[in-house]
Amino acid sequence: MPAASCLTRKESLLAKVVPFEATHYNTARFGKDVARLVAPPYDVIDPVLERKLKDDRLNVTHIILGDESDGYCVASRRLRTWLDDQVLVKDQGKGFYIYEQKFSTPDGSTRIRSGIVGLVKLEEFSKGVVMPHEKTIPKHKEDRMQLIRAVSGDTEQILLLYDDPSGEIESILLKSRGLEEEQRFVDNDGVHHRIIRLSDPKLVERITELFEPVKLLIADGHHRYETSLEYRDTMRAREAGDEERPYDFIIATMVSSRNPGLIVYPTHRLVNNVGPELIAKLPKALEKEFRLHEFPGTEELATSVDSSSESAFGVWIPSSKTCLLATKRKAGPSENPMEDLPVWIVQERVLKNLLNYTSDMLDKKVNIDYVKGTGPAKLAMASGEYQACFFVRPPTVQQVMAIAKTGQKMPHKSTYFFPKIWSGTLLHLF
Numbered sequence: 001m002p003a004a005s006c007l008t009r010k011e012s013l014l015a016k017v018v019p020f021e022a023t024h025y026n027t028a029r030f031g032k033d034v035a036r037l038v039a040p041p042y043d044v045i046d047p048v049l050e051r052k053l054k055d056d057r058l059n060v061t062h063i064i065l066g067d068e069s070d071g072y073c074v075a076s077r078r079l080r081t082w083l084d085d086q087v088l089v090k091d092q093g094k095g096f097y098i099y100e101q102k103f104s105t106p107d108g109s110t111r112i113r114s115g116i117v118g119l120v121k122l123e124e125f126s127k128g129v130v131m132p133h134e135k136t137i138p139k140h141k142e143d144r145m146q147l148i149r150a151v152s153g154d155t156e157q158i159l160l161l162y163d164d165p166s167g168e169i170e171s172i173l174l175k176s177r178g179l180e181e182e183q184r185f186v187d188n189d190g191v192h193h194r195i196i197r198l199s200d201p202k203l204v205e206r207i208t209e210l211f212e213p214v215k216l217l218i219a220d221g222h223h224r225y226e227t228s229l230e231y232r233d234t235m236r237a238r239e240a241g242d243e244e245r246p247y248d249f250i251i252a253t254m255v256s257s258r259n260p261g262l263i264v265y266p267t268h269r270l271v272n273n274v275g276p277e278l279i280a281k282l283p284k285a286l287e288k289e290f291r292l293h294e295f296p297g298t299e300e301l302a303t304s305v306d307s308s309s310e311s312a313f314g315v316w317i318p319s320s321k322t323c324l325l326a327t328k329r330k331a332g333p334s335e336n337p338m339e340d341l342p343v344w345i346v347q348e349r350v351l352k353n354l355l356n357y358t359s360d361m362l363d364k365k366v367n368i369d370y371v372k373g374t375g376p377a378k379l380a381m382a383s384g385e386y387q388a389c390f391f392v393r394p395p396t397v398q399q400v401m402a403i404a405k406t407g408q409k410m411p412h413k414s415t416y417f418f419p420k421i422w423s424g425t426l427l428h429l430f
Contacts (some may be wrong), residue, residue, distance in 0.1 A: 015129050015162075016121035017211035018249065019094040019204045023153075023427040024195075025058075026089045027183060035185035038424035039064065041156060041220070043140065058087055060424030064147065064155050072150035079151050088427070095199035096207050097426060098176055099157075099253045101419045102192040105263065113261025113419065114173040116207060117157060117195075117426055119249035120216065122225075122232050130160070130216045131404040135412050136223050137363060144227040153429030154228070154251040157421045158221025161257045162214040163401065169210050170256050172203070183425060191419045195426065216254065217404050219417045225250060251428035253421050257397050264397060265416040268377040269346055269390040273367040274355050279387050283322055285354045286315065290326035298323055302374045305391045310399075313342040314391030318381060337399065338408050342392035347411040350390065362412060370413035 025037050039045065039053050042064045053061040063079055066072040082088045097117035104110055123129040147155065164170065176196060183195040198204060218225055228250045235247050255262055286292060295301040298316055301323040305314040308325060315324040334340050351357040351368070361367065371377040374391065381389050395403075395414060403410060 014212050015123075015214055015216055017116075017118045017208060017254070018121075019096050019208065020119045020249075020251075020428060021091045021094055022097060022117075022251075023083075023088050023090045023429050024183065024425065026086050028089075029086070032181065032184050034183050034424070035187070038185060038422045040187070041420050041423055043223075044420060058082070060155070063151065064423050066147065066150075072147050075147070076150040079155075090429075091197070093199055094204070095197050096204055097182075098173060098179075098194075098196040098198065099421065099425070100173075100177065100181075100194040100196065101261070102194075103261075103419055104190065111261040111263065113255060113259055113263075114170075114177070115159075115253040115255035115259075116169065116173070116211075117251065117253050118207075118211075119428060120160065120252045120254075121244075121249055122229050124229065128215065130218065130225070132218050132222055132225070133400050133404040133410050134218075134222050134414055135363070135409045136226055137365065137412065139364070140223040141227050141230075144223055145230065148227060148231050151429070153246075153427060154224075155427050156221075156224065156251075156423040157426060158224050158250060158252045159219040159417060159421050160221075160252045160254045161217040161219050161262070161397070161401065162211070162254055163257045164210065164214060166210075167258070169207070170259065172207065185422075187419075187422065189419065193419075193422060193425070211254070215405075216252075217257075217401055219255070219400075219415070220421065221252070246428070246430040249428070251426065257401055262397055263418045264394040264400075265372055265418050266374075266392055266394040267343075267370045267372050267413045267416045268374070268392060269343075269351070270369045270371055270377065270380055270386040271351070271355065271367060271388050271390075272369075272386045274387055276387075278355050279317060280320070282315070282317065282350075282354060282388070283320075283324060286324070286326055286350070289329060289349060291329055293325040293327075295323040295325065298378060301325060302378075302391055305393060308393070310393060310396075311340050311342060311345065312393070313346050314389075316381070316389040316391065317387065319387065336408075337406070338403055338410070341395055341399065341403075341410065341414070343395070343411050343414040346390045346392060365412075372416045 025034050036056050037059055039061045050065055053059045063075045066075040099117050100114045102112045125132055179196050181194040182197050185193050232247050301314045304325050312325055312327045338344050371380050377389055
């Protein structure tokens with residue numbers, strides 16, 4: 001056994017990851033293919049997709065998105081009915097789960113991303129056990145708080161990253177790949193999802209030990225994590241006693257930062273309602289701090305951004321047919337690694353310094369939208385709704401981990417980890 005696994009747990013230093021009895025759709029009734037019942041995370045479901053998913057009266061979107069007319073009151077009653085009618089059932093005996101996703105990348109290669117699903121004890125960020133990497137948007141947390149209060153539980157998993165140099169957790173995942181799944185489905189992006197249950201007592205104990213010395217980074221789910229912290233504090237104030245309660249934990253899929261299936265896609269910045277004179281003067285204003293290279297069209301610009309240095313970004317202004325690649329004039333890495341990220345450079349050096357955006361505007365997503373991928377960004381720009389698009393390279397996983405360890409938070413929507421962890425697969429109810 002590695003020495004790190006024998007450490008006595010110090011609450012301020014080490015993670016606590018435990019097995020649990022998950023609640024999930026009754027596969028004995030509906031079969032293992034749960035495609036009609038599950039859904040993407042709440043924050044990537046647009047109104048059109050929501051209506052489509054809710055056409056099935058048992059789809060989890062009826063819970064995670066509720067109803068605009070009454071918030072989550074009906075969602076709460078519906079969840080209790082599903083439990084009473086055994087639409088949803090709870091596993092007997094604690095265990096961990098494997099969440100496996102097989103998918104194709106844009107270059108045609110096949111990747112498999114696997115993670116351990118368990119409960120993680122909620123810790124304040126100041127303790128350094130669980131680390132954030134992005135800023136959150138207040139209104140999103142308010143919505144998630146309404147949901148958690150209504151249903152008394154976690155209806156979606158968050159995605160956490162960890163670094164395990166020994167590779168033992170990854171080895172367990174590989175050895176378990178041949179086990180029969182409890183659930184499976186293929187989503188609209190062609191991703192194959194599988195859920196496998198691990199209940200062997202010795203294996204469960206070993207997994208718990210292996211997670212003790214690690215630190216965890218929030219990849220997806222910042223709003224849900226911060227909401228769960230606030231909910232925990234509220235409940236602790238109401239209930240006496242120091243013993244651990246179900247709301248002291250959050251359900252998470254934990255993936256190694258070394259997993260070959262861990263992919264980060266770019267999230268481009270599209271702006272509107274900016275003063276026309278500022279947009280017109282932007283190329284000239286950029287020259288003071290950046291070297292500019294002009295391209296004949298957006299396809300060439302986007303390709304150049306993808307293959308450029310990590311600090312470069314693209315500027316597309318349709319009204320003037322401007323397609324520019326901007327790179328910092330100052331050579332070499334910055335003392336602060338955050339300042340080398342294109343998402344930070346665009347936010348601080350361009351949006352704030354040159355286009356008069358404020359932190360409050362960005363926090364509230366005023367006059368800015370974030371779009372994943374070059375194709376969707378071009379499609380959104382074709383609507384004529386936006387004045388400019390800033391193409392950015394995504395941070396690497398190593399950059400995300402390194403910056404999180406400094407205690408800094410990246411700008412909103414700096415990362416888009418793919419594939420997403422789907423809702424409705426496994427729930428943690430209090």
